[in-house]
Every structure is written in structure tokens, then in C-alpha cells.
Amino acid sequence: MHTRLSSAVITLVTGITAVVGMPTSASAQEDTVPAWVPCRHTLPSCVSKTLGALKLEPGESIDVDGRLDEALWDRAAFTSDFTQREPDPGAPPTERTEIAFVYTETALYVGARMYSQDPSQIRAILARRDDGGDSERIIVNIDSYQNRRTYYSIAVTAAGSRLDWYTGEDANNFRERDYSWNPLWEAGAVIDSLGWTAELEIPFSQLRFNEGETLAFGVNINRYIPSKNEDIYWIAVPRDEAGWTSWFGDLEGLVGVRTRRPVELVPYVAGAVTTTSRSLFEEEDPFSSRNEFDGRAGADLKMGIGPSLTLDATFNPDFGQVEADPAEVNLSAFPTFFPERRPFFVEGKELLESEGLFYSRRIGARPRGSVDADFVDYPRNTTILAAGKVTGRTPGGLSVGVLGAVTAEESAQTYDVETGSFGEARVQPSTVWAVASLKQEFGAEGSTAGVSGTGVRRNLGTRDELLFQLNREAYSGQADWNLRIAGGTYELRGLATGSYIAGTPEAIQRVQEFSAHYFQRPDADYVDY
Incomplete structure (x- = not known):
């Protein structure tokens, strides 16, 4: 039996981010309260932006139809504190948005009112799940572990189409999104003369978090208005800053939440x-x-x-019953x-x-x-x-x-x-x-x-014929680290990986000649083949 042990590969990546505070104007009056500014929670001086949630009374319920016509929404604390991130970073939104959270022991509810000066311009294209197309949408991002790294995103479009995905490692880009996360949740949306409204019901059983008598989640809310190419956020992370989840605000005061196990x-x-x-x-x-x-x-x-x-x-x-893979013609070596x-x-x-x-x-x-x-x-x-x-x-x-x-x-x-x-x-x-x-x-x-x-x-x-086609054993191991220093301003990332396979000489040769390796190519004189 021949064996092969791959060498460990170590990669180090260092990222530099800068956090700039907003200086107080010298001409400001002494009794003026400084405005809250976005900040990374890894900085000791960061003050979190917070939201509260209303707990429903026994017997109260919400019909998730998107209409916001239940009396309980009159008691909920709506916020309209949003800021543009695109196309004019830091500017007030061109359209008003209001959102509130209520909850029971088993579910979190979101109610949102998206105003529009011209409701006929609201793009509402009905699409399949996880495909919002070019529709206007409201997105609720929840860091349920409050670890400032990972978060779940739940969105509904003006047409009522639902989207959901998971993102890890304090990132915000499409390549990092995992759309295979498909929780069970409900949503409704209605277009009216003022714009459109939405209701979302998110069972706590679909989120992962550490249980306790009082919970707090990291949270951020995003409204996308495609007719104006406008992105507005409750926490508008500066475009020239690193990180994403580490900037989230907090949804506090969730008392008596129970996830049935x-x-x-x-x-x-x-x-x-x-x-x-x-x-x-x-x-x-x-x-x-x-x-x-x-x-x-x-x-x-x-x-x-x-x-x-x-x-x-x-x-x-x-x-x-699982969705079939799409047909794909692969003409590459991989x-x-x-x-x-x-x-x-x-x-x-x-x-x-x-x-x-x-x-x-x-x-x-x-x-x-x-x-x-x-x-x-x-x-x-x-x-x-x-x-x-x-x-x-x-x-x-x-x-x-x-x-x-x-x-x-x-x-x-x-x-x-x-x-x-x-x-x-x-x-x-x-x-x-x-x-x-x-x-x-x-x-x-x-x-x-x-x-x-x-x-x-x-x-x-x-005496198995497959001995000459398949490896008998294959093992791999990895150590990785992400060290944040100076209040998260700097990151030192790295990993070390090793692998080991064992099998007959013929099986090992098949691995070496596979298109992912091509050890037999003329220019590969640096490998042992």
C-alpha cells in the first residue's frame, strides 16, 4: 500500500480598518447632545444603537397578511431612523420607512410601513423563493448569537416573495451568502395609496441562540428601493469601513422566550x-x-x-422531494x-x-x-x-x-x-x-x-477491483484563526491545512492524474509523481 501525505499550507491575511469618530463642533451649544454615530462593537468606546420589542398579551395574535390592522401595532414602538448608504451615503432617505418588533414566547413579529411619494413606481415582481428579482424589499438581519460575526437575513418584497440566507464571518457580500438556509416562516405584503406594508413572523425555533430569561439579538434593517437605486439602513455601515455584523445595533428586552426542544x-x-x-x-x-x-x-x-x-x-x-440540480455543461478541467x-x-x-x-x-x-x-x-x-x-x-x-x-x-x-x-x-x-x-x-x-x-x-x-480505482482512506485536518487586535481595527487571519490518503499505487496515480492536480503535466517537475 502506498501512502501520500500532503504538505501543510499556511496562509496569512492581514486586514486593516480604520474607525473615525465624529468630532464635536466648537460652536455647538453646551447642552447639545451629540448625535449617535455608527461604530464597531469591537471598540471599547462604541455605544450600541438599540430597539425594543413589545410582548403580546395572552390572547393577542397577528394575522400575517401584511396589513398592520391589528390594534396591537398601535402600542408598538416604530422607528423611522434610517440613513442612506446608496447612492448618497449619510444622507436622509428620500422615502420614509417605519418598522417595529413585537413577540410572543415562540415567535418574533416584524411590522413595517414603507412610504412612497408615487406608489405606482413601486416595483413588485412576483418571484420564486430566494429570488427577489428587481422588486422593492425590506430585509431584517438578525445576529441571534450576538457574537458580532454571523447573522440570518429574512426579507420580503412588495409582491410578497420571501428571501432568506445565512452569512458568516462579519461579511456582507453575495459570495458569502448561503441561500440553502430555508427556515419555516411567514410573511405578507400589501401595496396601498401610501406605499406598502409588510408583516413577518419568525419562529424562534428557526433561529439558533443561547437561551436565557432575557435575550438580546444583534439587528440591522435594510430597505431597497430599486426605482431610485436607493439602499437605506437602520445602521448604515460606512462604505470605506471593514466588517458588517460588528456594526449592528441591538434588539433588547426579549423576556420569557422559549424554544421547544x-x-x-x-x-x-x-x-x-x-x-x-x-x-x-x-x-x-x-x-x-x-x-x-x-x-x-x-x-x-x-x-x-x-x-x-x-x-x-x-x-x-x-x-x-428535494429540488433537482439544474442542467450544466462543464467543459473545464474542474x-x-x-x-x-x-x-x-x-x-x-x-x-x-x-x-x-x-x-x-x-x-x-x-x-x-x-x-x-x-x-x-x-x-x-x-x-x-x-x-x-x-x-x-x-x-x-x-x-x-x-x-x-x-x-x-x-x-x-x-x-x-x-x-x-x-x-x-x-x-x-x-x-x-x-x-x-x-x-x-x-x-x-x-x-x-x-x-x-x-x-x-x-x-x-x-481482491476487490475497486482497489485500483478508489482510495481506501482519506483524511484531512485544519487549524484556523482570526485574531482581532486594537479594538478590532486590525485582523490577523490564517490557516494551516494537511491531508493524507492511502490506497494502491493505481488508486494513488488516479488521484495524481485527476484534473484538479495533473501531476503528469510536463511543467510539473516540482512534484513527486
Whole structure:
């Protein structure tokens, strides 16, 4: 058996940001109260901008239809303190916006009134989820852990279309958004003579946070007006400053919030019939015209482990209702990475992600073994027998993500035209998959340090043909850090990564010659091949 140990790769990136305070005018009167200015919460002198939330009385409820016609909204404290970020940074908005928060023990409600001087100019294009198009929208950003790094975004357009995504690492750009986060929440929007209104209901069970008698979330609100190309914010982060979540204000005074953490067991039974037309295949193909019957049963389990961690498990999962991947023609030398849409792997995946180590779509993917025969009926995917994960964040700032899965052995059916015989060839051995990630937050500036690792082990026999196609084992590990100093003005980021694979010489050679490496190219005289 040959082994190969990749060298550790260390990358250091240093970012410099500057925070400039607003000087007090010398001509200002002594009793003038200085205006609040945006600031990073990593600075000791930063004073947070805050909002309150009204707790509903027993028996009060909200019909989430977007109309704001419940009497309770008259008692809510609406704020209209918004500032332009685009196109005229720091200027007052050209349109007035009012927003308020109310809540119950189980859900957070948002009511918003977006005024418009000409309601006929409001763009309201009905679109599918997570595709707002060019519609006007209101976006609520929630840092539920109040860690000044990560946040959830929930948005509704003037047409009532919903968008939601997750963003990590104190960032605000489209590349960092994870649209695979799809919580269960409701929203409504109505256009009227004054503009438009919206109501949002966000169950606390769809957010991750540390429980307590009194909670506070980091928050920021954004209204986008496409007819004017205008972006206004409750906290308008200066365009020349680094960071995003670290500038958020706070939603305070959430008392008596309860997230139910019962044991949920959801069994399922599913069946499918697949009919194939012979006209689409060669006449000699025995697999071209037949009816395939598939029946399966399984279950999903979810339960809380203490106040901060969640255990999820699935047995023989069925992902037949998951949205299919779009067709894509890849003419490059690199594989296509499709987004994860399977519910089990989506929830909490931000706690498992690392820099390029873990791609969950490999678990349960199409088998990788090749078969030499006249006609082959090849499995579309690998069966996941069972998978489990533990995710969460402790009150001490430790983020935990651990996942394990077992996939079944898969075989392809073959047919030999000359002999007229059917056969079977193994194309995927049973495999064990594992990934673990730990990240600790520390210091007033919100520095982090973490470790993560992945592992794959395939059950390959000593005379298995797959020995020459697949590696028996593959492991990787990573340490990363993000050190914030001088009140978060400077950041020192870095990571160290190592990997190890083991298999036969033929399997190792396939890895080296794969398009992601191309060790055989003439100019690669610096690698051992």
C-alpha cells in the first residue's frame, strides 16, 4: 500500500480598518447632545444603537397578511431612523420607512410601513423563493448569537416573495451568502395609496441562540428601493469601513422566550415507479424498456442535548422531494460544485464548513467505480443507510459541529451481447464518513480560533477491483484563526491545512492524474509523481 501525505499550507491575511469618530463642533451649544454615530462593537468606546420589542398579551395574535390592522401595532414602538448608504451615503432617505418588533414566547413579529411619494413606481415582481428579482424589499438581519460575526437575513418584497440566507464571518457580500438556509416562516405584503406594508413572523425555533430569561439579538434593517437605486439602513455601515455584523445595533428586552426542544421522530414510507421508453435507447439494450418499482422506509430524529446542542439523525433518508440540480455543461478541467439542498445536511451546516475540506454532496453521490460491459444499468446515487450530527454553540462561545454517515455498497447490472448473459459489478463499497469542527470565540474584540477534520474509509477487500480505482482512506485536518487586535481595527487571519490518503499505487496515480492536480503535466517537475 502506498501512502501520500500532503504538505501543510499556511496562509496569512492581514486586514486593516480604520474607525473615525465624529468630532464635536466648537460652536455647538453646551447642552447639545451629540448625535449617535455608527461604530464597531469591537471598540471599547462604541455605544450600541438599540430597539425594543413589545410582548403580546395572552390572547393577542397577528394575522400575517401584511396589513398592520391589528390594534396591537398601535402600542408598538416604530422607528423611522434610517440613513442612506446608496447612492448618497449619510444622507436622509428620500422615502420614509417605519418598522417595529413585537413577540410572543415562540415567535418574533416584524411590522413595517414603507412610504412612497408615487406608489405606482413601486416595483413588485412576483418571484420564486430566494429570488427577489428587481422588486422593492425590506430585509431584517438578525445576529441571534450576538457574537458580532454571523447573522440570518429574512426579507420580503412588495409582491410578497420571501428571501432568506445565512452569512458568516462579519461579511456582507453575495459570495458569502448561503441561500440553502430555508427556515419555516411567514410573511405578507400589501401595496396601498401610501406605499406598502409588510408583516413577518419568525419562529424562534428557526433561529439558533443561547437561551436565557432575557435575550438580546444583534439587528440591522435594510430597505431597497430599486426605482431610485436607493439602499437605506437602520445602521448604515460606512462604505470605506471593514466588517458588517460588528456594526449592528441591538434588539433588547426579549423576556420569557422559549424554544421547544422536544424529541421529534418522523417516520416515512415512500414508493416510486419508473417507466422507460425503448425508443430512447438501442434495440439491444435490455435495460431500456422496463418498469422499476422502488419502495423504502426510514425515519428522522431530532432532539435537544442540553440547552445549546441539537442532535439530528436520519435512517435510510429519502430526498426525493428535494429540488433537482439544474442542467450544466462543464467543459473545464474542474468539477462542478452544486449547492446542498438536502434538509439534513443544510441545517447547521455553517458549523461544519471549513476552507475547502468538506463538501457534503459527496455523501450519497453517484458511485465512482467504472464498469466494462456492453450495456450497464448504473445506480443514480449511493444509499445513505444512516447519518447523525451534533451542532450548536455553547454560552461560552464554543461552536460545535460533528457529523457521521454510513453509505451502502452499490452494484451495477451488466449485460453481455455476445453471451446474452446478465451480470453484476460492484461500483461502490460501503463507506464511513466523518467530519468535526470546533471554533472558540474569545476576547472583547471577538477573535476566533478553531480546528476541523474530515475522514473517509471505504470497505475494500484484498481482491476487490475497486482497489485500483478508489482510495481506501482519506483524511484531512485544519487549524484556523482570526485574531482581532486594537479594538478590532486590525485582523490577523490564517490557516494551516494537511491531508493524507492511502490506497494502491493505481488508486494513488488516479488521484495524481485527476484534473484538479495533473501531476503528469510536463511543467510539473516540482512534484513527486
